Structure formats: structure tokens, C-alpha cells
Amino acid sequence: xxxxxxxxxxxxxxxxxxxxxxxxxxxxxxxxxxxxxxxxxxxxxxxxxxxxxxxxxxxxxxxxxxxxxxxxxxxxxxxxxxxxxxxxxxxxxxxxxxxxxxxxxxxxxxxxxxxxxxxxxxxxxxxxxxxxxxxxxxxxxxxxxxxxxxxxxxxx
Amino acid sequence: xxxxxxxxxxxxxxxxxxxxxxxxxxxxxxxxxxxxxxxxxxxxxxxxxxxxxxxxxxxxxxxxxxxxxxxxxxxxxxxxxxxxxxxxxxxxxxxxxxxxxxxxxxxxxxxxxxxxxxxxxxxxxxxxxxxxxxxxxxxxxxxxxxxxxxxxxxxxxxxxxxxxxxxxxxxxxxxxxxxxxxxxxxxxxxxxxxxxxxxxxxxxxxxxxxxxxxxxxxxxxxxxxxxxxxxxxxxxxxxxxxxxxxxxxxxxxxxxxxxxxxxxxxxxxxxxxxxxxxxxxxxxxxxxxxxxxxxxxxxxxxxxxxxxxxxxx
Ligand SMILES: Cc1cc2nc3c(=O)[nH]c(=O)nc-3n(C[C@H](O)[C@H](O)[C@H](O)COP(=O)(O)OP(=O)(O)OC[C@H]3O[C@@H](n4cnc5c(N)ncnc54)[C@H](O)[C@@H]3O)c2cc1C
Ligand code: FES
Ligand code: FES
Numbered sequence: 272x273x274x275x276x277x278x279x280x281x282x283x284x285x286x287x288x289x290x291x292x293x294x295x296x297x298x299x300x301x302x303x304x305x306x307x308x309x310x311x312x313x314x315x316x317x318x319x320x321x322x323x324x325x326x327x328x329x330x331x332x333x334x335x336x337x338x339x340x341x342x343x344x345x346x347x348x349x350x351x352x353x354x355x356x357x358x359x360x361x362x363x364x365x366x367x368x369x370x371x372x373x374x375x376x377x378x379x380x381x382x383x384x385x386x387x388x389x390x391x392x393x394x395x396x397x398x399x400x401x402x403x404x405x406x407x408x409x410x411x412x413x414x415x416x417x418x419x420x421x422x423x424x425x426x427x
Numbered sequence: 428x429x430x431x432x433x434x435x436x437x438x439x440x441x442x443x444x445x446x447x448x449x450x451x452x453x454x455x456x457x458x459x460x461x462x463x464x465x466x467x468x469x470x471x472x473x474x475x476x477x478x479x480x481x482x483x484x485x486x487x488x489x490x491x492x493x494x495x496x497x498x499x500x501x502x503x504x505x506x507x508x509x510x511x512x513x514x515x516x517x518x519x520x521x522x523x524x525x526x527x528x529x530x531x532x533x534x535x536x537x538x539x540x541x542x543x544x545x546x547x548x549x550x551x552x553x554x555x556x557x558x559x560x561x562x563x564x565x566x567x568x569x570x571x572x573x574x575x576x577x578x579x580x581x582x583x584x585x586x587x588x589x590x591x592x593x594x595x596x597x598x599x600x601x602x603x604x605x606x607x608x609x610x611x612x613x614x615x616x617x618x619x620x621x622x623x624x625x626x627x628x629x630x631x632x633x634x635x636x637x638x639x640x641x642x643x644x645x646x647x648x649x650x651x652x653x654x655x656x657x658x659x660x661x662x663x664x665x666x667x668x669x670x671x672x673x674x675x676x677x678x679x680x681x682x683x684x685x686x687x688x689x690x691x692x693x694x695x696x697x698x699x700x701x702x703x704x705x706x707x708x709x710x711x712x713x714x715x716x717x718x719x720x721x722x723x724x725x726x727x728x729x730x731x732x733x734x735x736x737x738x739x740x
Binding site for chain 1: 448449450451452453454456479480481484485488497499526549550551552553555556
């Protein structure tokens with residue numbers, strides 16, 4: 272069973288780590304780096320709870336190998352807030368009660384962040400489409416969509 | 428007589444808890460095509476090729492696959508390139524992500540059918556990783572890019588022990604998860620010729636929900652003016668999820684070039700698609716439902732394409 276040394280940045284900080292071939296990025300983040308904001312819902316690409324930004328693009332961390340992030344830039348939900356300030360999208364989720372149990376929230380924040388990065392002024396249909404891969408058992412989605420719209424409106 | 432040992436039952440909910448890990452294997456990243464061929468020949472069925480991993484990692488977790496070595500081809504030269512040239516068409520490296528493909532200006536301008544097909548797959552984040560190459564190589568009957576690849580007469584370019592080999596996509600799928608790739612071969616790129624002037628295309632997918640569920644039925648249609656046929660047009664029709672492999676429907680295509688196009692003829696062609704479909708019952712739909720939906724969706728896709736074609740005249 273081979274181990275590999277990988278170098279990458281996570282939430283802006285450069286890191287080097289030793290990982291097994293078969294360690295997923297999700298397991299690596301949660302169990303090796305202790306970044307437990309990223310959640311494991313299904314481990315099979317269905318629920319989106321594990322969504323993180325890999326070189327700026329949202330990916331399902333459960334279907335990426337840790338060794339594949341060698342040389343890459345990662346952003347997890349822990350990297351959204353800066354200097355003790357929530358980012359506007361996070362604040363909008365609070366303002367609109369876009370979160371209840373919160374299990375889906377980190378993945379949805381990341382998927383929504385990625386949407387607003389590539390399309391700062393999305394339509395409701397575009398928001399729904401961008402969040403198609405994120406399941407939420409609590410909110411009924413409408414408040415999540417409202418939160419994303421609001422964040423877009425306020426330039427978040 | 429000793430008492431029966433006390434067994435503490437494991438709660439089913441604990442057994443069902445997904446683990447974020449995968450079974451052990453060795454990961455190898457290769458930079459040279461010759462090395463891939465060597466590794467494939469050396470390890471045979473114990474080796475598995477990796478693009479986006481959205482199929483193999485799920486299959487490994489389900490216990491369907493248990494490779495000892497996973498070979499990552501994404502950093503081979505040319506694997507992530509997209510090139511367009513009006514004379515030669517579109518060349519897509521096997522490791523180009525679906526999002527990169529659907530966002531490429533030449534693909535948006537010249538292959539809207541491909542964009543439509545790609546955008547029916549799963550979710551945006553899955554498509555950051557998933558590739559069209561992996562979609563074709565996985566050879567699922569439900570592969571959403573396969574019907575579009577079939578009607579666009581795509582060529583799969585393989586690399587192997589004897590160098591390059593071109594496999595027309597119509598000969599690429601041999602059965603469920605079986606392709607025409609030989610031992611030691613891998614898919615290097617996909618070549619899609621420039622379709623004839625004035626063409627129009629449509630992919631319609633029926634899933635269990637409006638999002639990215641696997642297709643219950645998928646129908647791709649493309650058509651273009653062709654003065655050599657009696658109808659003045661030529662159509663190509665392909666289906667997903669209604670046979671062991673994605674398939675073309677030559678019967679429907681023949682009907683649509685032999686006679687002037689009317690409502691009735693479009694209906695006949697849609698019935699031919701239904702007749703060609705040989706679906707199975709599974710958790711996503713019964714065979715009977717799939718056949719009926721094949722006719723409905725084929726009719727809708729044909730209507731849409733026919734509408735486009737007449738608009739352009
Ligand atoms: C939640 C979820 C939803 C999905 N929804 C859809 C959907 O709506 N429609 C759909 O069509 N698919 C769907 N899929 C399946 C999958 O995402 C697609 O088939 C995807 O295109 C596979 O591409 P990949 O790059 O991830 O392939 P990989 O998993 O990397 O590879 C796929 C297969 O091809 C082989 N392979 C990889 N590269 C090569 C190569 N260069 N040469 C030869 N063989 C190779 C691999 O060994 C493997 O067997 C879904 C999957 C998940 C997890
Ligand atoms: S845990 Fe990755 S998509 Fe559900
Ligand atoms: S808030 Fe509970 S799953 Fe979304």
C-alpha cells in the first residue's frame with residue numbers, strides 16, 4: 272500500500288502531508304487535517320455535503336483522492352469567513368434561516384460560493400441548477416434559494 | 428453444556444453508515460503513454476484507469492470493482508486539451524471535464540447538442556470531475572453523452588501496444604460496461620467531425636426527477652438538409668437506457684429520408700424507435716414504461732429538430 276507526499280494549500284495555508292493511495296479527499300480533510308466542517312453524507316457523489324473548492328471549482332470530496340490534490344488549492348467551509356467576519360453568503364443563510372440541522376450547509380455554501388464566483392447575478396433557475404447536487408432534508412430549499420439570491424443582490 | 432454465547436447485534440444503521448474511505452489500492456500517476464500500456468499489460472484486470480473517478484470510486488465502494496492499482500491518466504500530454512478546427516471538427520482529450528467541455532466557446536457555438544447532453548449529467552460539482560471519456564469508457568447503457576456521440580459520428584482514438592487506433596463510437600460499446608478497447612489500450616481522445624451545414628440536434632433525458640438522476644430513457648436526434656434523399660433531409664437517432672448498450676435507430680433514420688416529412692412520418696419514426704428499444708425492468712422503470720417513453724421522447728426530439736430545421740430555411 273503506497274503512501275505519497277502531497278503539497279497543497281488549504282484555505283490559503285500551504286501544507287505538506289503523507290497520504291495513502293486510497294484515502295479520499297473527504298477522509299483526509301476530516302480525519303487527517305481535522306477540518307470537520309466538510310460533511311460525509313453518502314460517500315457516493317449524491318448528496319453534496321462534502322463539496323469543497325478544488326482550484327476554484329466545486330467537487331465532491333468523497334470522489335476525489337487525497338493524492339490527486341498534489342499541487343492544488345483547496346477551500347473548505349472553514350475558509351469562507353475572514354478575520355472573524357462571516358462572508359456575505361454565510362450571513363444571508365443566517366438572515367433567511369437557510370439552515371436548520373446544518374448538515375447540508377457547508378456543502379451548499381461552497382456550491383453557492385462557486386456559483387456566485389462564476390455568475391454573480393444568477394436567475395432562480397440557475398441557482399436551482401447549481402444546487403441540484405446538494406440535498407437538504409430540513410429546509411425545503413426555498414430559504415436556501417432566498418439566501419443565495421440575497422447574497423447575490425448585495426454583491427456577495 | 429455451556430450457555431450459548433451472547434451476541435450483541437450490530438445495529439443495521441451502523442452497518443449502513445457510509446465510511447469516507449475506499450478499499451486499499453496503489454495509485455500511480457503516469458506522464459507517458461508507453462508507461463500506461465506497460466502497466467496495463469503487466470497488471471491486466473488488477474489495474475484500473477482513472478479519469479474523474481465518479482464511476483470507479485462508486486463501483487469500488489459498492490464492491491463491484493477491487494483493483495490493486497489505479498492508474499491516473501489525467502496528466503498525460505494532450506489529455507485535457509480541447510481543439511476545434513472547422514475542417515477537422517472537435518478534438519476532446521479523454522480527461523477533459525464535462526464542465527470544461529460545456530463551457531468551451533467552440534463547443535457552445537458548434538456543438539450545442541453536446542452541451543445539452545453533458546448538462547443532464549448529475550450535478551455541477553460532479554461534472555467538475557466527470558469526463559466524457561470516462562462516460563464512454565464506463566459503457567453504461569445510461570451514459571448520457573453516448574447518444575449524442577452516436578448521432579455525431581464520434582471517433583474514439585485509443586492508444587495501445589501498436590500505437591494509435593481509431594474506433595468509431597458505433598463499434599465502441601460491446602455490452603454493459605464492455606468496450607472495444609483491447610488489453611493494453613486506453614482512450615486518448617474523442618474526435619467529433621463538424622456536422623453538415625444547417626444541422627440541428629436535441630437530447631431529451633427522462634429521469635426520476637428533474638435533476639441529474641440516471642436516464643430511464645435518453646433520446647438524441649440530429650438532422651440536416653440533404654438533397655440526395657427523397658425527403659431532402661437526413662436524420663440520426665440514438666437511444667440510451669433501452670438496450671445493453673447505447674444504440675442508433677437505423678429504422679427511424681431510413682423512414683425519415685425515404686419520404687417527404689409529415690407529422691405522420693415523424694410519428695412512424697418514433698414508433699420505429701420504440702420497436703428498436705429492448706429495455707429491461709429495473710428500479711428506475713419497467714420495460715413497458717421505457718418503451719412507451721422511448722416513443723414519446725423520440726417524437727418530441729424529432730419535432731424539436733424538425734421545427735429548427737424548417738426555421739432555418
Ligand atoms: C451521483 C452520480 C450521478 C451520476 N449521474 C450520471 C448521469 O446523470 N448520467 C451519466 O451518464 N452518468 C452519471 N454518473 C456516472 C458518471 O459520473 C459518468 O459516467 C462520468 O462521465 C464518468 O466519468 P469519469 O471521468 O468520472 O470516469 P472514471 O470513473 O474515472 O472512469 C470510468 C470508467 O472508464 C475507465 N476509464 C477511465 N479512463 C479511461 C481511459 N482513458 N481509457 C479507458 N478506460 C478508461 C475506468 O477504469 C472506469 O471503468 C453519475 C455518477 C454519480 C456518482
Ligand atoms: S458525501 Fe460526497 S456527495 Fe455525499
Ligand atoms: S439543514 Fe438539515 S439537511 Fe439541510
